[in-house]
Amino acid sequence: MVVRGIGGIILVVLGAVWIAQGVGTMNGSAMSGHGQYAVLGVVVALIGLFLVVRAWQLRNHNLRQRP
Numbered sequence: 001m002v003v004r005g006i007g008g009i010i011l012v013v014l015g016a017v018w019i020a021q022g023v024g025t026m027n028g029s030a031m032s033g034h035g036q037y038a039v040l041g042v043v044v045a046l047i048g049l050f051l052v053v054r055a056w057q058l059r060n061h062n063l064r065q066r067p
Contacts, residue, residue: 001058008051015045 020026022038031037 001055001062004051004058005055008048008053008055011048011051012045013048015041015043015048017041018044 017026018031018041019038020041021029021031022033022035022041024033026032
């Protein structure tokens, strides 16, 4: 559960960086200004967000089950 949440957060941050590079906001790499990296960044960020939400749901479910 914790690993899923941390992995999700890392993917969200990585996706945000890829989006910034893809749209040209963050310069200095071969990815800068190439739109396909912005699209990949959105996909990676959404997967990360799904993992964070799922980890949060599992945590809340486990807390409700304890006596």
